[in-house]
Amino acid sequence: MKTRDTILNLGGLAVLVLLLWWADGHLGNYAMRILNLSAIYIVLALSLNLANGFTGLFSLGCAGFMAVGAYVSAILTMSPDIKEMNFFLEPLAPWLQGLTLPFGIALIAGGVCAAIAGLIVGLPVLRLRDDYLAIATLGFSEIIRVVITNLQGLTNGAQGLKSIPKYSTTWVVWGVALLAVLFMSRLVRSSYGRQLKAVRDDEIAAEAMGVNVFRVKVVSFTLSSFMAGVGGAMLGHMITTIDPKMFSFMLTFNILLIVVLGGNGSISGSVIASIGVTVLMEAMRFLDEPLNFLFVKTDGLPGLRMVVFSALLMIVVIFRQRGLMGDRELSWESLARTGLLPRSRNGGLA
Amino acid sequence: MNLATFFQQLANAASLGSLYSLIAIGYTMVYGILRLINFAHGDIFMLGAYGALYLIAAAIMPWWVAFVVAIALTGLFGVALERVAYRPLRDSPRISLMISAIGASFLIENLCVVIFSGRPKSFPSVPLFDTVVNFGSVSVLSVSLFIPVITALMLVVLLYVVHRTRTGMAMRAVATDVEAARLMAIDVNWVISCTFGIGSMLAALGGIMWAIKYPQLNPLMGIMPGLKCFIAAVIGGIGNIGGAVLGGFLLGFIEIMVAAFLPQLTGYRDAFSFVLLILVLLLKPAGLLGKRQTIKV
Amino acid sequence: MMLETQGATMRFGGLVAVADLKLEIDANEIVGLIGPNGAGKTTAFNMITGVYEPTEGRIRFQGKDITGKPAHSITEAGIARTFQNIRLFSTMSVLENVLVGSTVQERPNWITSVLGTPGYRKRTKEVRDFAMDLLEETGLAEFADEQATSLPYGKQRRLEIARALASRPSLLLLDEPAAGMNPQESIELMDFIHHVRERFGLSILLIEHHMQVVMGVCSRMYVLDYGVTIAHGTPDTIRLDPKVIEAYLGVD
Numbered sequence: 001m002k003t004r005d006t007i008l009n010l011g012g013l014a015v016l017v018l019l020l021w022w023a024d025g026h027l028g029n030y031a032m033r034i035l036n037l038s039a040i041y042i043v044l045a046l047s048l049n050l051a052n053g054f055t056g057l058f059s060l061g062c063a064g065f066m067a068v069g070a071y072v073s074a075i076l077t078m079s080p081d082i083k084e085m086n087f088f089l090e091p092l093a094p095w096l097q098g099l100t101l102p103f104g105i106a107l108i109a110g111g112v113c114a115a116i117a118g119l120i121v122g123l124p125v126l127r128l129r130d131d132y133l134a135i136a137t138l139g140f141s142e143i144i145r146v147v148i149t150n151l152q153g154l155t156n157g158a159q160g161l162k163s164i165p166k167y168s169t170t171w172v173v174w175g176v177a178l179l180a181v182l183f184m185s186r187l188v189r190s191s192y193g194r195q196l197k198a199v200r201d202d203e204i205a206a207e208a209m210g211v212n213v214f215r216v217k218v219v220s221f222t223l224s225s226f227m228a229g230v231g232g233a234m235l236g237h238m239i240t241t242i243d244p245k246m247f248s249f250m251l252t253f254n255i256l257l258i259v260v261l262g263g264n265g266s267i268s269g270s271v272i273a274s275i276g277v278t279v280l281m282e283a284m285r286f287l288d289e290p291l292n293f294l295f296v297k298t299d300g301l302p303g304l305r306m307v308v309f310s311a312l313l314m315i316v317v318i319f320r321q322r323g324l325m326g327d328r329e330l331s332w333e334s335l336a337r338t339g340l341l342p343r344s345r346n347g348g349l350a
Numbered sequence: 351m352n353l354a355t356f357f358q359q360l361a362n363a364a365s366l367g368s369l370y371s372l373i374a375i376g377y378t379m380v381y382g383i384l385r386l387i388n389f390a391h392g393d394i395f396m397l398g399a400y401g402a403l404y405l406i407a408a409a410i411m412p413w414w415v416a417f418v419v420a421i422a423l424t425g426l427f428g429v430a431l432e433r434v435a436y437r438p439l440r441d442s443p444r445i446s447l448m449i450s451a452i453g454a455s456f457l458i459e460n461l462c463v464v465i466f467s468g469r470p471k472s473f474p475s476v477p478l479f480d481t482v483v484n485f486g487s488v489s490v491l492s493v494s495l496f497i498p499v500i501t502a503l504m505l506v507v508l509l510y511v512v513h514r515t516r517t518g519m520a521m522r523a524v525a526t527d528v529e530a531a532r533l534m535a536i537d538v539n540w541v542i543s544c545t546f547g548i549g550s551m552l553a554a555l556g557g558i559m560w561a562i563k564y565p566q567l568n569p570l571m572g573i574m575p576g577l578k579c580f581i582a583a584v585i586g587g588i589g590n591i592g593g594a595v596l597g598g599f600l601l602g603f604i605e606i607m608v609a610a611f612l613p614q615l616t617g618y619r620d621a622f623s624f625v626l627l628i629l630v631l632l633l634k635p636a637g638l639l640g641k642r643q644t645i646k647v
Numbered sequence: 648m649m650l651e652t653q654g655a656t657m658r659f660g661g662l663v664a665v666a667d668l669k670l671e672i673d674a675n676e677i678v679g680l681i682g683p684n685g686a687g688k689t690t691a692f693n694m695i696t697g698v699y700e701p702t703e704g705r706i707r708f709q710g711k712d713i714t715g716k717p718a719h720s721i722t723e724a725g726i727a728r729t730f731q732n733i734r735l736f737s738t739m740s741v742l743e744n745v746l747v748g749s750t751v752q753e754r755p756n757w758i759t760s761v762l763g764t765p766g767y768r769k770r771t772k773e774v775r776d777f778a779m780d781l782l783e784e785t786g787l788a789e790f791a792d793e794q795a796t797s798l799p800y801g802k803q804r805r806l807e808i809a810r811a812l813a814s815r816p817s818l819l820l821l822d823e824p825a826a827g828m829n830p831q832e833s834i835e836l837m838d839f840i841h842h843v844r845e846r847f848g849l850s851i852l853l854i855e856h857h858m859q860v861v862m863g864v865c866s867r868m869y870v871l872d873y874g875v876t877i878a879h880g881t882p883d884t885i886r887l888d889p890k891v892i893e894a895y896l897g898v899d
Contacts, residue, residue, distance in 0.1 A: 147621070150618060191755035
């Protein structure tokens with residue numbers, strides 16, 4: 001049913017473009033920010049899903065790679081004046097001081113640096129068993145954070161970077177998110193995607209069938225790090241300030257939450273959950289903030305939001321491990337089965 | 351760096367090492383039985399401290415009773431945690447268990463932020479532990495002497511329980527082979543609950559002693575020590591109680607000594623444990639005292 | 648000589664799982680490896696296929712030394728295997744399982760996979776056609792799109808064999824392919840093994856407990872007990888060998 005799918009895909013794309021164009025013109029800043037944040041989280045969730053859901057690598061290093069991407073791209077796009085303003089404690093290394101590049105290049109550079117970091121971390125660490133891999137990647141994420149905090153002359157240390165140019169417009173972030181979805185769906189459905197899934201399902205059998213398991217893991221992990229770096233870069237250019245403290249395990253936890261809720265191993269699940277969780281997180285902000293509604297006055301209970309989300313994560317993992325979509329995808333075919341669209345002859349099994 | 355300061359730092363290292371050991375033991379025992387990294391263990395350590403704090407503040411019992419009650423309650427909490435968050439996932443892939451543990455950890459931390467507020471609270475001072483003891487030119491707080499002694503005592507008790515009682519034998523059996531243990535009519539659930547109970551009580555004890563030595567409490571105080579102690583357990587050989595102790599002392603020692611002798615590296619202090627962890631995982635994954643495990647294909 | 652092991656020994660700490668194994672397999676032969684449980688048969692397989700590196704000794708395949716090489720390159724060299732406990736890819740379909748078996752033929756890389764280059768598409772089609780052929784040969788073609796683990800046990804075992812064949816091996820190692828089969832299925836399996844050998848021109852090394860299958864299919868057999876090769880010969884010689892009888896039935 002290739003023609004049907006192609007038509008529907010193009011149609012869907014057109015609808016998305018129209019929606020974004022409408023939103024851009026009609027929704028206020030706050031709402032747009034949430035919308036764009038969702039797009040960034042789509043990229044981040046897909047990055048974790050690639051390593052974790054599709055290749056079975058339980059990596060908790062997301063935040064570290066995001067930090068690399070964010071810092072690299074920020075330093076490459078800030079003008080010399082802004083840099084000088086930021087690096088008042090210790091000046092930035094001279095070769096970087098005068099360097100200002102267009103956003104596109106900086107974004108890719110951020111991703112590439114994150115990918116290199118992923119390679120460096122992955123080579124030693126990917127031979128470890130799942131839980132050890134988790135702790136080791138968490139460890140590396142923390143090490144990256146500590147290093148960033150201490151390299152005053154490169155990253156401005158604990159002061160962080162402010163006044164990062166706001167290049168993450170709606171079209172940019174949603175464009176990148178779309179590219180990410182496209183990339184992932186093509187990868188996962190391809191022969192290489194099968195290798196990833198084989199490694200996930202049974203490493204020993206995969207190796208016996210000729211799959212170079214270690215190399216597959218390294219490729220998957222590096223690509224995942226690239227995506228995390230790009231996501232981190234876009235985040236930096238949206239909120240315009242970054243500092244080492246924001247790239248904590250908490251950030252990785254949020255992304256893990258999204259992936260588990262959406263379904264580990266489902267691209268559509270990650271997309272839906274990213275949007276859902278981002279919106280929900282904002283909507284629940286009222287739980288943390290003081291309420292001043294008519295005669296009702298409460299002092300905010302900071303932390304309540306996270307209590308709810310942690311509980312949600314645990315409930316999902318205990319009672320519905322597969323999350324929203326499990327490892328299935330929302331496809332035109334699955335919608336067709338509900339009777340709304342023309343079905344293909346053999347029921348979509350290809 | 352003169353001799354006096356050196357001994358001072360040594361005392362500090364012994365204290366820190368003891369505290370780390372107490373917490374590391376809990377990790378290693380749980381991992382040995384369930385192959386689970388109990389991310390929430392560091393938060394249990396925190397709960398012990400807060401428990402003692404509130405019981406003393408309630409002024410209904412002498413401080414030492416408050417300590418014992420806090421430890422007992424925390425132990426029960428550990429058992430409850432296992433029942434709620436881990437038992438339902440006993441037959442699930444290990445990653446689900448880990449996610450549940452991470453969720454539990456965040457849940458406990460944020461619940462405590464909500465209940466106790468994120469602002470640091472001061473632990474009441476107990477005269478017995480606050481006296482300054484002098485050895486010639488070296489002066490240490492009495493608590494720094496109590497901690498290693500109490501830890502050593504606890505270790506003796508623990509090793510006695512593990513190696514000379516039936517419960518201990520059951521625990522070792524379950525850690526080796528769950529199915530076989532079940533076939534020997536060992537109540538595996540009971541053993542697991544015991545393990546969590548003991549581990550949590552030791553962590554609570556560690557938390558209280560930590561609070562005495564570093565009297566500022568906050569709900570997130572368990573995160574770093576928790577992570578470091580897990581690393582300590584891995585370094586010593588996960589699943590091995592002796593290894594946890596060794597790892598705890600090693601880590602405490604290195605941390606204090608580096609801070610004392612290489613102050614320019616203080617900013618990187620937190621990263622040391624992680625670097626050490628990765629080195630161990632790469633060079634001797636079974637840890638210093640651990641044994642290699644081959645998988646049956 | 649297709650495969651030969653010289654003094655291959657596997658030690659796990661103090662335990663000697665396999666001692667001084669001297670195996671020889673020639674082209675187009677079906678050779679059996681039997682022995683009581685725990686005799687070290689699967690360990691021998693694991694040494695040959697690179698899952699374990701032998702503590703001592705050498706293994707040569709088609710003249711090249713493959714001792715201690717990683718498992719995936721041994722598969723590339725032309726040795727494929729099935730497993731004692733079925734290890735199918737649980738989230739994939741029957742066809743997809745076989746397609747993974749073709750990895751050494753297809754050699755996918757992520758760039759061409761994502762871009763869908765003409766070269767990629769051509770290779771994918773070839774591999775897919777061959778996989779469908781294999782499924783026809785093994786009688787599983789109608790289940791191509793079913794989830795692999797939803798198949799009945801006997802068919803799952805055949806799927807494992809089809810998957811192993813996808814890498815176009817010269818030597819096929821079958822680890823208890825008849826396990827859990829009733830007599831009727833065992834006979835079908837015997838015929839199937841013969842057929843596979845003829846059709847694909849390969850050698851087969853077979854671990855089996857089903858004496859009927861082994862005696863009916865193998866031209867030669869090795870008998871292992873506690874890691875030691877206690878006998879070697881044709882089915883008729885082995886059947887009467889007192890050491891073999893003792894190993895299986897114990898001394899009177």
